[in-house]
Amino acid sequence: MFDNFPLWPARASTASGNVDALFIFLLIVSGLMTLLIFTALVYFAARYRYRRGVSAEQIEGSIPLELTWTTIPFLVFLVIFAWGAVVYFKSRTPPRDSTEVYVVAKQWMWKLEHAEGQREINELHVPVGQDVKLIMTSQDVIHSFYVPAFRMKQDVLPGRYTMAWFHATKAGTYHLFCAEYCGTQHSGMIGAIVVMEPAQYEAWMSGGSTGPLSATGEKIFAELGCATCHRTDTQGRGPNLQGVFGKPVLLEDGRTVTADENYIRESILDPGAKIVSGFKPVMPTFQGLVSEEQLNALVAYVKSLSQPVATPTSTAAATQQDNPKAAGSQVQ
Amino acid sequence: MSDHSKSSPLKMYFSVWAALLLGTFITYKAAYIELGRFNAAVALIIATVKALLVALFFMHIKGAHEKLLKLVVISTVFFLFILLFLSMADYGTRSWS
Amino acid sequence: MSMATATIQTVERENYLNKEYGVGSWLFTTDHKRIALLYLISITFFFFIGGFFALLIRLELLTPAGDLVQADTYNKLFTMHGMVMVFFFLIPSIPAVLGNFLVPMMIGAKDLAFPRINLLSWYLYIIGGVMMMHCVLTGGVDTGWTFYTPFSTAFTNTKIVEAGLSIFVAGFSSILTGLNFVVTIHRMRAPGMTWSRLPLFIWAHYATSIIQILGTPVIAITIVLVAVERTLHLGIFDPKLGGDPLLFQHLFWFYSHPAVYIMILPSMGVVTEIIACFARKRIFGYSFVAFSSIAIAVFGFLVWAHHMFVAGISLYSALIFSLLSYAVAVPSAVKVFNWTATLYKGSIHYDAPMLYAFGFIGLFTMGGLTGLFLAALGIDVHVTDTYFVIAHFHYIMVGGALMGYLGGLHFWWPKISGRLYPESWARLAALIVFLGFNLTFFPQFVLGYLGMPRRYFHYPQEFQVLNVLSTAGATVLGVGYLLPMIYFLWSMRYGKPAPDNPWNAAGLEWMTSSPPTTFNFETEPVVTWEAYNYDELDKPRREEVKVVG
């Protein structure tokens, strides 16, 4: 990929093919359209150039023609739209059991943390053939996580999570760019995605972990005293957090929301915003008391409480219970 | 736009004025009655009626001898609604709060 | 077409240019034609400022390393380039220069409805421009022309408030121009000038004005919010304080998407006039071309969030906005087809304005079609914020709108200045612009799909070849733009005096003297013919050239 004059970007994820296919389709359609119009222009220009004594023939217009060139483009447009929408939906809907990587963007670097606990800066190691979901937030301004080889891009916003996912198909090292302008070193906020064969990846994974992120989260959970209210029985002042994640939560004001990452995040930073039905709004805000990394760990921990890593059957059951919409609407 | 009709419009002006004051009073009082989510609806409906009264009678949209002014008003409101509606469409369908 | 040789005028007739002399007679004029010239001068100034920034951008991008300027300087360069080009060049360009000059003449009026407000618009524009230049000279702004929050409100330490206010003021200039046009078109048409007889240039300006009137105030209030938030540290857009940065983007694009149609619609109007004249034909499907302008203006308000597909909006609204974006492309397609059909069985001349019009159709089509790529959700994810977008909009704004503007300047130059420009130089310039343009911006499509992000001041090695091509193209383009500037100036002194209707074109503006008198027409015209009556014009050609005034 470091050739000097490439004309097509590397293709290294399942999404690449989808995007390329649509792109090629569009190239053909608009190529034909351009050809048609240019040919007509050139032909008319040459054929009907001014000649002494020959004057133009006045034509008012033609309703059938107008209708034709209104409807046909419109129909073509609808096809493009629908196809584009399908590709988009796929790229926005992470498969359910992807490995998760937490991304914190800041001026001007990427901090990445694997659910297993490995931390990286400006570099992300992932295995071939695995769904990887990115849960991203920013510490300051808007950034954008862009991997051209994966045809994947998602803005990273301060104050909330945005998600993206990919499924790498080819080992190699690919560009990671920040695609949303974020200040002085915007163009320096780049990095590399290292896609590895599973075996190598295992080897890489075995080094340098401080334990899974959810374990870090559990520690923070205890340190911050969350556990005093959120107990594993029903006696706590706060709701039992076991199995909350991914489920619909009934709120005090009658609304129901899905407990996704953004909901957990909000529950910690702005507990008053959504009160769980049957509870009092006594939870203090942790705004300013936890860093983005700690927050990610807490979220990972709360999520881990809903993943009974027990038998395969129970996983399947849990999956079935899931609100089918939940997975789709997680990506905001 | 002035139609120099001889009949005095004063009566109309004063009744519109009274209606506007009444509307204000009702809005004010209704706000203190528990209507659930209809509180906002009531307030906005009354406000719209009042705005219409002002526009139609005080600003003489009603008597205007031209459709054009009505068109200006309607299209403005239309574009305002596009702004409000399409941006709310985003907020209403994402789970940000 | 041959420029009919002018009857040599021994005594110069009184016209709007020589009626009065002195700086005061220009700075306090309420004559729409003089105001148009004031705009022409000031807008040209800003074009070259913006172009100068563009050249520096391209020079920096010649090599992958960030070597010519500092990172911060580069960021300011593209910001100021974008802001100057959009708000101080392209948005006012055609409406304020050609529109101002021609709208009253084309409908047979003596002036715009509110001449003093027209002058006020120019002063507002100048005040905004001076503020912008002051801002540039004292450090500039580094947010990109989109000044996204929270970067603009809480992080950058450059002169956001001042730049914002300059755009605010210039925005009011734009609003007042639009207002003036709408009222003029409704109220000041000459007897017999019915809506279906209006030149399509007028329809285009009418549609443009709708956007200026209803869109611009939204960016004005957005700027106020940004300024207030920045100075008082409020949290309307800043998530740290509970705000939502995407709200800013919604409000910004609610104006700035329709604004792109402020830039292209007038140009479409110009091109329509040129094509009719140089093909000697009625426009094919007059009413479809007319109404497609209105349709573009209206639909243009429905698509703004296609700039936000990866910004974090909801999936569902992304779908709506994508679909609506395709709806707005339909009327543009209608126009392209009608222009092409107009050529059919025409009698086509290749004077410089027509060359620009051909350039416009071709490049606008390419730019528009790549807009379809961007509106396709799945593709936008990959190419948004890359050079693909840069190429898309330069194709439309430079290849399209700017070409149209230049074409229009050439077309009406005899009327404006009373002089003919040198035709062969003009054709040469058109050719240079066309070639230079494609060399500059075509490689950027490839760069974009390869994944080169925009607003990058250094970039990976493998993108260099394409960037070198682009920079080379920009220098050619620069020459292409300097040429007209030079020969227009030259022609003002040395050009042959222009006859009243050098192109034998239809339209009221050609039925008065070149340059026109202060009140445009000596007697009030009464229109009894349809628009683009080229058949009538071409028939009695040899017998008598009808000149009014």
Add this chain to the structure above:
Amino acid sequence: MSDSTLIGLHHQEEHHPELLHHFAEAQQQRDAASLGMWIFLGTEVMFFGGLFCAYLIYRRAYFGDFGAASKSINATLGATNTAVLICSSLTVVLAVWAAQTARRSLLLISLVITMLLGLVFLGIKADEYKDKFEEHHVPGASFSFDHVPIPGHPDQYANPRHAEIFFALYFIMTGLHALHMIIGLGLFAWLLFMAWKGHFTPEYHTPIEIGGLYWHFVDIVWIYLFPLLYLIDRHP
């Protein structure tokens, strides 16, 4: 418009002094002016529209906090001010009518009362601002909104950051409205001066009509601001 052109030339002689050179006749000039004003009001609607958009979005997101914040402003003053503005709209419409029917003293009196009512409005507004200032409800460094219960949820406090957004919008919206009032007062002072000089006749009183349109528009904006800002979740 059409028959005027037949008499195009000698029309010039009987020009009303206020008829500008580029108009054929007075009616055309009047129509242009009123259309211009209406379009300008369209611009104004969109200008406030951006604010209403921001307001709606945050009110939906932070309903309780907005309710608490709204409750802290004085609804009675707000209602009084609404009534004041409505009365001023009446006097404006009377002024227009007086100008149309050549009732000079009614015209002058109406204009004066309109301006007085405008001043009363601004005075009440200033008083409200003063209260907010003293209560530290002005967004900024000294802002505080701690331990204010959310209406209907006595055990829950409003989030001060969200209440601050309400107050930011409150001050910007009412502030811009007040600015429009001030501009309106300037406009009316000029109208009063012209009326006093006897410039307006039944044939020529476009400025009064145009100024009136502007004043009514400012009134309409307030008609919406009042319930939206003062009356969120008032009921006990």
